Amino acid sequence: MPDDRPAAEAHVAAPLHAPLLVDVQNVTVRFRRKRTFATLLSNTPTSFRAVAEADLAIARQEVVALVGESGSGKTTLGRTILRLYEPNEGVVVFEGQDITHLRERQLRAVWRRMALVFQDPLSSLNPRHTIHTALATPLRIAGRAASDVEDRVKAALQRVGLPLDARGRYPHELSGGQLQRVALARALMLSPALVIADEAVSKLDVSVRSQILNLFKDLQADLNISFLFITHDLHVARYISDRVAVMFFGRIVETGPVRSLFRAPRHPYTRALLATIDDRGEDTPQLRRGVVDPDAPGCIYQAQCPRRIARCAEAHPPTTTVERDHTLACYNPG
Ligand SMILES: Nc1ncnc2c1ncn2[C@@H]1O[C@H](COP(=O)(O)OP(=O)(O)OP(=O)(O)O)[C@@H](O)[C@H]1O
Ligand SMILES: [Mg+2]
Known part of the structure; x- marks a missing residue:
């Protein structure tokens, strides 16, 4: 990860009392559980909470990183903010x-004000459309x-650092980094x-990743x-964001300004997660032990928690x- 620029110095974080762009209040998203022979026999409930009672605010001009391990509900929360769920x-x-609860027709005007960048830009680009068509279509619509x-x-091409002749090319003719520039454009x-960026740099090579992260930051x-900025990579979160929200099995357990959260995490899970960072670069936190039932009573982290x-x-x-x-959901923080 690039560490030539200290975290969150490129711009001043907007204070949260500034007008909020996004205000998620007490949001729960349930999904149907896959029915298997075992779940039928054990009388497992047919749905589970992928996101439970989540509060998340995003101020105007603020960069919020949503971090947590695989399956913690990051994408689900992002898609709920976009009202895809x-x-x-x-x-x-x-x-x-x-x-x-807006209907699709009413949401169209809202969706023009939001955009999503995925991990895999190829999946969001039509292989038979030139880059020009890909960029022009939203405007024509x-x-x-x-x-x-x-x-x-x-x-747009100039802004994301692509040559103008990229207009005539097809997605398969571009590199991963170039494709992510197109997706951003x-x-x-x-x-x-x-803009919700869901693991937007996760698949890129480390050198390209720094360039694309810098591009995100400049834009x-x-x-x-x-x-x-949804990411499981804490280095990315620290580099890009003003504020960080930490998720564990559907719950946001702590949020805070990037500097204080990394310097003095309070929630035992945040502490464990940050302890997985080392200076060798990439990290994929894998702390989970056992399966947590998001609908069981009590704190979501109690089974793993040393406190x-x-x-x-x-x-x-x-x-x-x-x-x-700085918010926290813990009875006995560190
Ligand atoms: N459309 C869906 N239908 C049913 N279950 C889903 C659906 N999407 C996600 N899930 C489940 O909801 C939980 C949260 O998934 P989600 O994709 O939001 O996690 P994530 O934090 O984005 O994980 P990752 O880091 O692997 O992308 C997981 O248990 C997942 O299996
Ligand atoms: Mg995800």
């Missing part, structure tokens, strides 16, 4: 509008004039207020957008604000 409980507010479309496609075509500062006390078995701890912009 409708939550079972709770509220999703975007730009002051409650979008929790939005009803932009043809001359405007040309200018904007050119400007496309995400920015309609000037969104929010974010230039265009004043908010980012939700467990009697109360932890009773109910999952409520989320409290422990310092400015």
Whole structure:
């Protein structure tokens, strides 16, 4: 990871009392469990909470990293903010509008203000469309004039550092890093207020990853957008974000400004997660031992927790604000 630039120095974090872009309140998302012979026999409930009672705010121009191990619900929460999923409980507010239960027709205007960048850009690009078509299509759908479309496609390519002749190429003719630049250019075509990047640099080689991360950072500062950066890589989170939210089995257990969270994590899970970082570069935290039932009573982390006390078995701890912009769900923090 690039460590030539200290975390979060490129721009000043917007304080959370500034107008919020995203305000997720008490959101729960349930999925159906796959039915197997074993689940039928053991009378396992037919659904589980992939995201449980989550609160997450994103200020305008803020970069929030959502971190946690595989299966902790990061993508599900991201897709719920985009209203690709409708939550079972709770509220999703975007730009002051409650979008929790909007229908698809009403969501179209909202979706123009949001964009998603995936881990694998090839999967989001049509292999039979040139890069020009990929970039121009969102503008055409939005009803932009043809001359405007040309200018904007050119400007977008320049902004993400691609040559203009990339317009005539097809996705398979580009490298992974170039493709991620195209995906980013496309995400920015309609000037969104929010970009959700879901493991957007995870598959790239380390050297390319630094370039793309820097590009994300530069664009974010230039265009004043908010980012939700979903990543299991804590180095990426530390490098890119203003604030970090830590998830464990569907629960957000701690959120805080990147510097204080990395310097003084409070939740025992955050502490364990950060202890997996070493200086050798890449890290894929794998701390999970055993399977946690997200619907069982008590704290979600109690089985693994070295600081467990009697109360932890009773109910999952409520989320409290422990310092400015720092929240915690723990009865016995460190
Ligand atoms: N569409 C779906 N239907 C049923 N279960 C799902 C669906 N999507 C995700 N899940 C389950 O919900 C839980 C959370 O998954 P999610 O993809 O949000 O995790 P994640 O934190 O993004 O993981 P990763 O780091 O591996 O991408 C997992 O147990 C997953 O198997
Ligand atoms: Mg995911």
